[in-house]
Amino acid sequence: MDRFDFLVIGAGAAGEAATHAALERGKSVAVVERELFGGSCPYWACIPSKSLLHAAAEYRHGTYPWTRASDRRDYMINREHRDWPDDSAAAGRLESAGATIIRGTARIVAAGVVEVQAANSTSLRRLEAANIIVATGSTSTMPPIPGLVETNPWTSREATSTRDLPRSLVVLGGGASGVELASVFARFGVETALVHSHERLLEKDHARNSEAVERILRDDGVELRLGARATSVRPHGGDQDAHVVQLSDGGEVEGHQIMVALGRSFDLDGLGLETVGVDPKALPRDGRLRIADGLYMIGDPAGPEMFTHVSHYQGGLAVRMALGEDVAPDYRAIPRAIYLEPEVASVGVDIVQARAAGADAFELVADFATSARGYALEAAFGHLAIVVDRPSQTIIGASVVAPDASAAIHEVVLAIQARIAIPVLEAMIHAFPSTSRAFNGLYSDALAQLHGATATA
Numbered sequence: 001m002d003r004f005d006f007l008v009i010g011a012g013a014a015g016e017a018a019t020h021a022a023l024e025r026g027k028s029v030a031v032v033e034r035e036l037f038g039g040s041c042p043y044w045a046c047i048p049s050k051s052l053l054h055a056a057a058e059y060r061h062g063t064y065p066w067t068r069a070s071d072r073r074d075y076m077i078n079r080e081h082r083d084w085p086d087d088s089a090a091a092g093r094l095e096s097a098g099a100t101i102i103r104g105t106a107r108i109v110a111a112g113v114v115e116v117q118a119a120n121s122t123s124l125r126r127l128e129a130a131n132i133i134v135a136t137g138s139t140s141t142m143p144p145i146p147g148l149v150e151t152n153p154w155t156s157r158e159a160t161s162t163r164d165l166p167r168s169l170v171v172l173g174g175g176a177s178g179v180e181l182a183s184v185f186a187r188f189g190v191e192t193a194l195v196h197s198h199e200r201l202l203e204k205d206h207a208r209n210s211e212a213v214e215r216i217l218r219d220d221g222v223e224l225r226l227g228a229r230a231t232s233v234r235p236h237g238g239d240q241d242a243h244v245v246q247l248s249d250g251g252e253v254e255g256h257q258i259m260v261a262l263g264r265s266f267d268l269d270g271l272g273l274e275t276v277g278v279d280p281k282a283l284p285r286d287g288r289l290r291i292a293d294g295l296y297m298i299g300d301p302a303g304p305e306m307f308t309h310v311s312h313y314q315g316g317l318a319v320r321m322a323l324g325e326d327v328a329p330d331y332r333a334i335p336r337a338i339y340l341e342p343e344v345a346s347v348g349v350d351i352v353q354a355r356a357a358g359a360d361a362f363e364l365v366a367d368f369a370t371s372a373r374g375y376a377l378e379a380a381f382g383h384l385a386i387v388v389d390r391p392s393q394t395i396i397g398a399s400v401v402a403p404d405a406s407a408a409i410h411e412v413v414l415a416i417q418a419r420i421a422i423p424v425l426e427a428m429i430h431a432f433p434s435t436s437r438a439f440n441g442l443y444s445d446a447l448a449q450l451h452g453a454t455a456t457a
Helices: 013-024 046-060 066-076 088-097 156-161 176-187 207-220 308-322 351-356 372-377 410-417 422-426 437-456
Strands: 002-009 029-033 100-110 113-118 124-134 168-172 191-196 223-226 230-234 243-247 252-255 257-260 290-292 295-297 336-338 343-348 361-367 383-389 394-402
Touching: 002 013, 002 100, 013 029, 013 088, 013 308, 046 066, 046 156, 046 176, 088 100, 100 124, 124 308, 156 176, 156 257, 168 176, 168 243, 168 252, 176 191, 176 207, 176 336, 191 252, 207 223, 207 343, 207 383, 207 394, 243 257, 290 308, 295 308, 343 410, 351 361, 351 383, 351 394, 361 437, 372 437, 383 437, 394 410, 394 422, 422 437
Parallel strands: 002 029, 002 124, 029 100, 124 295, 168 191, 168 257, 191 223
Antiparallel strands: 100 113, 113 124, 230 243, 243 252, 290 295, 336 343, 343 394, 361 383, 383 394
16 A cells, blocks of 8 residues: 555645645655646636636727637647647646656545545555545536526536637526626627526625626626526527526526536535545535544635635645644635626625624725726726724725726735734835725725724724
């Protein structure tokens, strides 16, 4: 039996981060992957979607036809002149770093013991490790909507990898994947409708961000059907052989292609967690990482958020925890970004969430369009907002809608993570006329409110 310090099951973003963190500390590592080394992000998610979003923005401005966008996307995901991405570079990086890479399906059979069925083989390989890290990722959820499966629906995987534009498209789901890909196809001239069961898109995000995303999508030409869900589908039952999606509000939408973006699922049943006393159906998804002695779960199945940057963070942290370092997860400052035009970003809590949690907090908002940066870019709308906790005089949440929101938000990410007080932030010097410069005015207004509250008290 081969023995390692760490055995990592899954070689996506989380698994790669854990592997490198362990190797950098001089530990032996085996990595088992059943599909693609690198995981979803470089092949089906982050990289292709952002490549297509860039192309769609350029196309809207008069350049970048779909054929060029498709070819560029294939280049980005190592799929040129083939149908399946080439993951040899990702696998090679791990192997060059010192990891033992194994292609196959892993199952825990006892504490610290894993059996791997090699790819394209019935043979089993038995491995032993002081620490096992589960980083198996997630897959798109396919709901049991009558008639849906007969339409050969897309998930985000098919949507980001298609080489042909559909004649028309219905997107089910108004989360990050749904809104980004709806924007892509609408900008390339595809008649696109988006159905979302909640009254606002991105309902877990700041309300102002949701309003901005709705405006962006409508400007892109997307038909929004909010507050309704798909109840059934009539395959090829519409105009020119389009599929007809019946909605809970009594209406319907048509599309020659249906894309499902209704959340992610975690297939942990065949992993053997129950052999070490872990019920895969009862995991809390609170990001605790350690789920049993010598057993850690990271990435999408671990929670609390399903972002590549959270996976990177958890991979390194789990290794440090396993090696006895005095560290624990801290999820107060997870940045969220939607890469539309303009970008939409947030961190922490909004004012409603803050008050619901009992915080003594207030919110301040600056208009981006009338800022110096907004004027320079001829912005039609946008904002920067902060949520301030009075007792600690610190920021606990923020949202930004601006062309560079995904970059500008990180100033507040750092402020939340490091608990930097408003007086310190207010004294910062910002480059003029950057987007972040607008935060200066918010910090000054916040300081005035805090001083007023102190004087009143």
